[in-house]
Amino acid sequence: MAAVSAIIIALVQVVLFVFLAPLLIGVIRQVRATIEGRAGAGIWQPWRDVRKLLVKNPVRAADSSWMLRVGPVALMVSSLLLCVLLPLVGTIPFPSIPSDLFVIVSVMLIGVVALALVGLDGGTAFGGMGSSRHMTVAALVEPTLLLSVYALSIPAGTSTISAIVETRLFSPEVIISPVSVLALVALSIAIMAETGRLPVDNPGTHLELTMLHEAMTLEASGRDLVWLEVGSWLKLAALLGLVSNLIAPWGVVTDFSALGLLIGVVSIAVKVLVLGVLLSVGEIFLAKVRLFQVPELLAGSFALAFLAVTASYLVA
Amino acid sequence: MTGIGAGLLLQLGLGALAVVSALAGAPSLRSRAGGILCTLIAVTGFLTGLAALLGATGGLLIPIALPMDPLLLAPDRLGGLFMLIVSGVGILVSLYAMSSTRGPDASRTAWAAMPVFLVGMQLVPAATDSVSFLLAWEIMTLGSTVLLLADHASRATVASAGIWYSAMSQLSFFFILAGFAVLAAASNGTSFTNLQAIEPGSGPANVAFVLFLLGFGGKAELVPLHVWVPRVLPEAPSHVSAAMSGAMVKIGVYGGLLVCVRLLPDGPAWWAIAIMLVGGASALYGILQASVSSDLKVLLAYSTTENMGLVFLGLGASMLLRGYDATAAADAALVAALLLAVSHAAFKSTLFLGAGAIIHATGERNLDRLGGLGARMPVTASAFGIASLGAAAIPITSGFVAEWMLLQSLIHGGRLDGAVVSVAASVAMPLAVAVIALTAGLALLTFVKAYGIAFLARPRSVEAADAREVPPLMQLALALGALSVLALGLLPGPIAALVANTISSNPTVAVQSVGLGGVSLPGIGAVLDPIILVALSALVAIPVIVSIIVSARRHPHRTIDLPWGGGGSRARPRMQYTATSYAEPLVRVFDDVLKPSRDVQVTHVAESRYLVEHVRVEQRVSDVIETRLYRPVLNLFQRYGIVVRHVANGSIHRYLSYSFVALLIVLIVVSL
Numbered sequence: 001m002a003a004v005s006a007i008i009i010a011l012v013q014v015v016l017f018v019f020l021a022p023l024l025i026g027v028i029r030q031v032r033a034t035i036e037g038r039a040g041a042g043i044w045q046p047w048r049d050v051r052k053l054l055v056k057n058p059v060r061a062a063d064s065s066w067m068l069r070v071g072p073v074a075l076m077v078s079s080l081l082l083c084v085l086l087p088l089v090g091t092i093p094f095p096s097i098p099s100d101l102f103v104i105v106s107v108m109l110i111g112v113v114a115l116a117l118v119g120l121d122g123g124t125a126f127g128g129m130g131s132s133r134h135m136t137v138a139a140l141v142e143p144t145l146l147l148s149v150y151a152l153s154i155p156a157g158t159s160t161i162s163a164i165v166e167t168r169l170f171s172p173e174v175i176i177s178p179v180s181v182l183a184l185v186a187l188s189i190a191i192m193a194e195t196g197r198l199p200v201d202n203p204g205t206h207l208e209l210t211m212l213h214e215a216m217t218l219e220a221s222g223r224d225l226v227w228l229e230v231g232s233w234l235k236l237a238a239l240l241g242l243v244s245n246l247i248a249p250w251g252v253v254t255d256f257s258a259l260g261l262l263i264g265v266v267s268i269a270v271k272v273l274v275l276g277v278l279l280s281v282g283e284i285f286l287a288k289v290r291l292f293q294v295p296e297l298l299a300g301s302f303a304l305a306f307l308a309v310t311a312s313y314l315v316a
Numbered sequence: 317m318t319g320i321g322a323g324l325l326l327q328l329g330l331g332a333l334a335v336v337s338a339l340a341g342a343p344s345l346r347s348r349a350g351g352i353l354c355t356l357i358a359v360t361g362f363l364t365g366l367a368a369l370l371g372a373t374g375g376l377l378i379p380i381a382l383p384m385d386p387l388l389l390a391p392d393r394l395g396g397l398f399m400l401i402v403s404g405v406g407i408l409v410s411l412y413a414m415s416s417t418r419g420p421d422a423s424r425t426a427w428a429a430m431p432v433f434l435v436g437m438q439l440v441p442a443a444t445d446s447v448s449f450l451l452a453w454e455i456m457t458l459g460s461t462v463l464l465l466a467d468h469a470s471r472a473t474v475a476s477a478g479i480w481y482s483a484m485s486q487l488s489f490f491f492i493l494a495g496f497a498v499l500a501a502a503s504n505g506t507s508f509t510n511l512q513a514i515e516p517g518s519g520p521a522n523v524a525f526v527l528f529l530l531g532f533g534g535k536a537e538l539v540p541l542h543v544w545v546p547r548v549l550p551e552a553p554s555h556v557s558a559a560m561s562g563a564m565v566k567i568g569v570y571g572g573l574l575v576c577v578r579l580l581p582d583g584p585a586w587w588a589i590a591i592m593l594v595g596g597a598s599a600l601y602g603i604l605q606a607s608v609s610s611d612l613k614v615l616l617a618y619s620t621t622e623n624m625g626l627v628f629l630g631l632g633a634s635m636l637l638r639g640y641d642a643t644a645a646a647d648a649a650l651v652a653a654l655l656l657a658v659s660h661a662a663f664k665s666t667l668f669l670g671a672g673a674i675i676h677a678t679g680e681r682n683l684d685r686l687g688g689l690g691a692r693m694p695v696t697a698s699a700f701g702i703a704s705l706g707a708a709a710i711p712i713t714s715g716f717v718a719e720w721m722l723l724q725s726l727i728h729g730g731r732l733d734g735a736v737v738s739v740a741a742s743v744a745m746p747l748a749v750a751v752i753a754l755t756a757g758l759a760l761l762t763f764v765k766a767y768g769i770a771f772l773a774r775p776r777s778v779e780a781a782d783a784r785e786v787p788p789l790m791q792l793a794l795a796l797g798a799l800s801v802l803a804l805g806l807l808p809g810p811i812a813a814l815v816a817n818t819i820s821s822n823p824t825v826a827v828q829s830v831g832l833g834g835v836s837l838p839g840i841g842a843v844l845d846p847i848i849l850v851a852l853s854a855l856v857a858i859p860v861i862v863s864i865i866v867s868a869r870r871h872p873h874r875t876i877d878l879p880w881g882g883g884g885s886r887a888r889p890r891m892q893y894t895a896t897s898y899a900e901p902l903v904r905v906f907d908d909v910l911k912p913s914r915d916v917q918v919t920h921v922a923e924s925r926y927l928v929e930h931v932r933v934e935q936r937v938s939d940v941i942e943t944r945l946y947r948p949v950l951n952l953f954q955r956y957g958i959v960v961r962h963v964a965n966g967s968i969h970r971y972l973s974y975s976f977v978a979l980l981i982v983l984i985v986v987s988l
Contacts, residue, residue: 109760
């Protein structure tokens, strides 16, 4: 029975996030446009982009290999797997493949690697540059990511993320403990860096020497580009969903029921969109930092995560 | 005679036959015959090791006339596991060498040394007394040194690597010999059973531990004794580098386990902390050097240091946790260390063989001159790619399972039933997790670079553009290696359960096999089932793939010559990112550790100094430990040598007076 409800919840999560992710990006862009005094393209523009790209003939360089075709799919599959494994709508885990945080991080890394290889495959200076910077940031984010995961796992006694969310749901005092706050701040910085948001990368730029993500996707077009874009959007949406469930776990389904599922779907959609708006507003006040100052930012977040772990041993 | 004894005897016989056939056989048949005999040796070793791992007992007793315990070769389960690792790599390497060796690599000496090396590596884990251990160790070292020197006549760097290797391996041997000597003196025996009687915290045990750490650490490429690695592994023929990195280095690990788990178990906490420090430093330093290296084989060599560092980190963590009675986490950490060793043997030998295939096809091991090999050498590319995923610890490969288990044991090790076990553990565990995380992140960059620059994009040199796929037998070895990486990653449960047998009498408490080859750690409540992960990915991939097929029917792709129109027709392959430029941000970030030397020369056009004619950039990252630690010592020796030259200037009168003075001193000492 647990397995069946786990499968249903996973299915709901995947379908919901595939629809939610482009909307989230639309909302983020629209909020930014409105605050900056521009009209904006409306919140449905990402959807129109997806439809447009799917009906275009992809253009591929003569020297590119199968990586340009398979890499985007790998990124998409890794993001879809994130939506399956993370407790977004409900916390009922799959038997024998629970939402273990280390597994989730490495599933995410599959997407990171796929994107970096796609960047190299075009055989241009731009793609290589983006790929190199992307991997440097990914390498430096990894310690923060795993240590904040470690800090979050200590109160629950397990690294299974559904158990962590349930612990926070049933004993909310954990959420505002200093350890948890430190860990969440560190995790958020790591996620911002991992998903290419400000101040690490500027998702709004094109053809700028400082960019990371966009440089890698320059050679991709048509359906190759769709999977790269949607895959990255899904990753952002799923990770925002994770953060929102860690901050405010209320509404998440712990016992399977139709009404609970509906509440779970609505609550996670609202939480992700609210977080998206906050992210967008926050980004207005941030400028992209120089690439060689990013390590300092990440070192700071690492220090927070490390403090969180040691504090949870020595204080609690 | 038992099966294990027969297996060991058969290996010795086959080894002797292989040496004879290499020395006496016709040159045209040498590689074929040598390859077949070496494969047979490795297969025999594999079966013997498997039998020992499954619990078969027995062995080979060699009576000697000296007044000490007899020489006994009788591997226990742990020894069996390492025989299995070594011979598994041996099979790959022998198959590969059969068709890859040519010129000096296929000489009479090289093919005679190969079986000696393989048999020597098999005998070390089989030994149950210190004398046969040391004998087998020297056979192994001798075989590998001769193999390394195959190409010494044509390349000066090989000769220099040979000197470094001999010096460092004899240093290791000296430390191990001294360690066994200290233990043997304290226990009045040379067999391991006698040595086990020594109290781990006692004075002789402490001295022996430090000596063993230096000795086995040198063989296992740990910092700061790793200096031979970036010289030796790149200069040796690729199949030899694969055997050294995949198998011989594991013998160093075996030595560490022999001391810390079998001979002197439950040592004091500082032993564990020392091992963790050395392991952590090696992991970080190794991967940092690997990530900035542009030479493919140097990169792989440094990455070996990283992996062995992680193995020792796991071993140290398990010792520390066992000291605080966190048995479940300690067992899991030890199993993780063993799994790391097994998976490293699989992926690193495949990577070295892949590097050998690249050299075979292009004659080039500098990544900056490769590129576009994926389309030209598809089998090599796939095998190298899968092994790279293993090295970067990406699911569903062997490397991922091992690293996952290590992380699980670390995060659950700090607490026992909700209570903090100790201050030391609660600082050591987060630091260890951070080290592993940074190592994993940099490994990801390193292997994306290695694979992406070598196999993707456009060829950066004529040699790379003209590359052809290697002969079928080499492809077979590569494919077998890649399959083993996948198999170890997809079926971690049975393998981990088998491995757990070697270290615990009650292994099901530590590790169990669940589901479809999944692994479960009941003591700390963690489960992983890679096959289900694969099934889930396949399920979510179906809609994506269906939509691709539909879209591809309606909107076929177009191929164009000019990938990036903005650069016009002048976007040449030279303008792509190279391995050096790929690692450039990292070199800047870790400037203080790596201390790169960079030289930029700008030549201006004669008419105007505002126009640049060409720019020449040279960047060199040297091994800081070698230049700061070894160079001063070597310089000291050199100065001493120069001084001593005056003392021994060849004058016979002077030498006679030296002997006379020496005789006088002896007489005075005796008469006192």
